[in-house]
Amino acid sequence: MFGTAMRQLGYAWTMMSGRRFRIRDVRALVDDTRATMEAFGSPGEGSDDMLAAADPEIQEDLTKRRLRRTMKHALAEVPYYRRLGEPGMALADLPPTPKQALRGMPAAFVSDRARPAVLAHTTGTTGSPTLVWFSAYEVELMSSMAALALMLTGGVREEHLWANAISSRSIAQVVAERAVPMTGAGFVHLGMIDPRTALDRLATPLHVPGKRPLISHVNVTASYLAALVQEAERSGWSPRDFGLIEVWSGGEVLTDALRVRAEEVLGAKVFDGYSMTEIAPVTGQVCDDGHLHLPADQGLVEVLDPVTLEPAAPDTTGVLVITPYSSFRDTTLLLRYVTGDLVKTLPESAPATCAMAAIPATSRVLGRLTGTDGLTTRDVLDLLQGERALPLPTRYAVEDDVLFVVSGKDDPTLLSRLEERATGLPIKGIALVETPDDLPTPCQVRADLIEHSFEHAAPVPLGVR
Amino acid sequence: MIPHVLGLHALIALTVALSAWFLSRYTIPRPPVGRFVRADIAVMVVALVAMPFAYLHVPVAIVVSVFGVVVFTFTQLTLAPVLGGRVAGFAALVLCGGDVAAYFAGWSGVVLVLNDVAVVLLVVGAVNLWVQTAISPAQVAALAAALTLYDTLATGLTSLTLEFVARLDGLPFAPVLATRGAPEPSLVGLGDCLMLTLWPLVAYRSYGRVAGWTAAGVDAALLAVVVAAFLGGGGAVPLLTTLGPLIVVQWLYWRSRPVPVPSRPEVERALEFVPEPAHAVAAQGRWVALADGGVVGEGPTPGAARRAARQSGAETVPVVTFLQPVE
Incomplete structure (x- = not known):
């Protein structure tokens, strides 16, 4: 416990200072957490605070410090930003980075000091895929942090079987196939296969030692979830045919109607998340009150007016613009990256009061503009x-x-x-x-x-x- | 003399019983992440060995203050699950304050009693903290082995322990369980109390009822021998010198017992399944779901076979297997 306490202190110090993490220590903390789960079945008191957001005042100070470091690295080492800005300039003075810029020349966003190791692709449903390079440091760090989150807040345990049915080229897939085994749970490469086959796989008893007989968690995109729902309803599958506990949906707009149908036919709680290869490890989660919560400790999240790219007023539609911090990213560095995903800022009169209220929130992702007059x-x-x-x-x-x-x-x-x-x-x-x-x-x-x-x-x- | 010694041993028995009762009813708050590991044993051994040397060379007020903080912390920790955090904090404050007040008032009997209460609560709390943070039998054995060496040197071969105890005699928060002070003390050290209590609980948790009661029986027999030796004029007895090896021997015995290999009976039974000839022909080239020694469903795919099993009323998740076509 002394060693674990020291590693926790080290982890907290790195989070506070914005410096690079010691991967060995983060991995050891993951191992400690896994040993804790295996010994006791759950974390001890105060585990929520380990990954929770800090006090707003402290958070503001930390944000400034992390941004300073991120800006310093990007302006000095990334060709695109070197041409655009000069050392010492404020982030707000830098024009937002459009998706097209990254898609058009990924190499211009790779740090001169980088040691690229993994090339991830976006799905490219809105055009050509965007290529994003990651280092071994980034992949290991994101995997370890994902493993911690899965264990401490996701409730993933050694007995579970986690199946991924998302794009094999995304960073989420690369991270999940490392993070899930770190928790002790089993990882199943399901893939985005024919929904008939996917449902059959989910219903197939596996009977391996220490694991539940059926797949317990599945990670999907919303449209693939929709395909599974349609096929399950058409073919008469029952929730009792599956052993699913949780379905994690991300990458696309998930509606309440689809979520309810999926829960009915698959017999599992459906969670809605937000992630994107370019902005990893910044991720968001939708709470029971329907807010999208985006923690501020892994990247700066701005909501800007989609036309003027100025900060969006309360209770208006804006686009998510994200700057991942350089303590997590050292290869493809992005400043004020315009995700293209629209959200609505919360009205000042109705701030979030849910269990995740301490984490900054917006509305759920509205998607893109479709047609005219603000139809999303x-x-x-x-x-x-x-x-x-x-x-x-x-x-x-x-x-x-x-x-x-x-x-x-x-x-x-x-x-x-x-x-x-x-x-x-x-x-x-x-x-x-x-x-x-x-x-x-x-x-x-x-x-x-x-x-x-x-x-x-x-x-x-x-x-x- | 005899009543004091017997009373002391009754206090030890009470401490063990209280710790076991506490373990069965209450959960000590544990840190969010972390369990007992080898490094913790190393840190404890270093601290336990270094402390008496240090305490002999620092002002007694500092020693008492350090022990006071330890007693307050563990009393609050132990009582919190029983009384609630605030009441436990208040109770710990009353205990510590009372101990100090009794010392300055010159009420040596009250100091003795309050010290005993503090030590019992400290042992109950510390032992439960260790057991509930999954200290393993091997770690207890390692701790026992290290303390055996230390106790033999500090109590048996040198006067370190005696000097330490003499220095703290009559002071608040003295780390001993006592029924009489100097000049004819009847006491047992905190380390002895911890090990006498810790091993039975860990043995019970890890190896079962027999191991736990055996460990308690060994404790009782050892104490009886110590009483006899003490009353026979043997002087200070280094208890851990004997207790440590006994713990190590018990650990070696229990760990050498064969541990059953985990099995998956449903898979074993499915492997024994031989289809009826007629069924083998009818279902050839298909997936079948097996449970309770028979076919409970079949289909063109494993998932379909499992679904058929569910539709036929099978309660458990069957094992699915592919019936090869008959050549």
Whole structure:
């Protein structure tokens, strides 16, 4: 316990100072935590404070210190920022970094001092994938910190089996396949396979020593979750066929309607998270009150007006702009990275009062602007996924303010229901189309990154009945 | 003399019993992360060995102050799960304050009693803290071995312990359990009390009821021998010199007993399954779900077989296996 206490002090000191972590110590802390879980089944008193946000005043001071270091590294070592700024300038004076800049020349964002080891890709559903380099230090640190979070706040234990069904090229996959075994739990490379096969895998008893007989956790994107829900409902799967406890969804907009359906058919609590390869290790979690909480200790989170890129006023829509701190990132350094993900700032009269209130919060991610007049991805998905007759994953397109929706069939009753519920949305009308090919513009979701296998002669068509 | 010695041993028995009772009912707050590891034993041994040497060379007021802080901390720690944090803190304050006040008032009998209460609470708290932070039998044996060496040198071969005890005689927070002070003291050291209490509880937790009661029986027999030796004029007896090896021997005995290999009976039973010839033909090239020695479902995939098992009413999660096509 003396050694653990010393390592905890060291960890806290590094978090406070903004310096580089000693990977060996962080790994030892993970091992200590795992030994604690194996001995007692749960952490001791005060474990919530280990990963919780500090007092706001202390946090502000820490933020300044971490930013200073991050700015110093980026302005001195990263070609893109060296051309843009000069030593000593304030972060706010630096123009936000657009996605296109990173996508266009990833090498310009890699520190001259970096030792690149892993190249991760974004999924590229909005264009070409963005390439992001990471060092061994970053991968090890993020994996260790993820393992700590899984054990201390995620409740992951040695007996659990965690399956990942996300893009194999994302940093989240690289981190999870290291972090989960660190907790003692089993990691299952499920992959984004045909939903029929995925459900079969989730129902297949495994019976290995020390583990539950069935997969207990699965990590998915929202559109792939939608594909699983549709297939499970279509094929008559019951929650009792699975041993799932938790489903973690991220990377896309998750609606309440989809979450409820998934919980019904999979028999597990569905959690909504926010992450992105470019801004790792900054991640967010949605609380029970529907706020997205983004801890301030791994990166600076700004919400800027999407047009002016000035700080968004309370209770308005803004875009998430994130600066990961250099104590966590030493390869691809990003300052004020414009994620493109819209959120709404909380009104001053209604701050968060939930269990995670100490962590800065916004609304859940609204997605992107779709069409005109502020129509967002979430607006459309809330409308469409509230209607169970529509196929999943939801596919739509907006053109000339008309919402085109893949419905699989012409259904006037369904159409009138949708039109009634769409009252108030900035659209002129709704048109049902039969297949995704009938949409005026392609609608790509992450579930389209399906991996082929030899188990089915033809892949199941996604998003059609 | 005899009543004091017997009373002392009754106090030791009470301490062991209280610690066991506490363990069965209360949980000591433990740190968020961390369990007892080898390094902790090393730190403890160094501290236990170094402290008497240090205390002989620093002013007695400092020694008493240090022990006062230790007593206050452990009293609060021990009583907190029973009385609640604030009341426990207040009780610890009353105990420590009373001990000091009785000393300055010259009430040596009260100091003796309050010191005993403090030591009993300290032992109950410390032992429970160690046991509840998963100290292992091997770690207790290592501690016992180290303390055996130390006690033999400090008590048996040199006068270190006697000088230390004489220096603290009659002072508040003296780390001894006593029923009479100088010139004819009847007392046992804090380290002895800790080891006498710790091993039975750890043995019980790790190896079961028989090991726990055996350890307690060995404690009682050893104390009886010590009483006899003491009353026979043997003087100060280095208790740990004997207790330490006895703990190590018990540990070696219990760890040498075969530990059953974990088994997975459902997998074993599934491997023994031989399908009926007719069924083997009917289900060939299909997945079957096996439970309770028979087929409870089948399907074209493992998940489908498991689902069929659930639909047929199977309560447990079956083992699935593929029936090879008959050649």
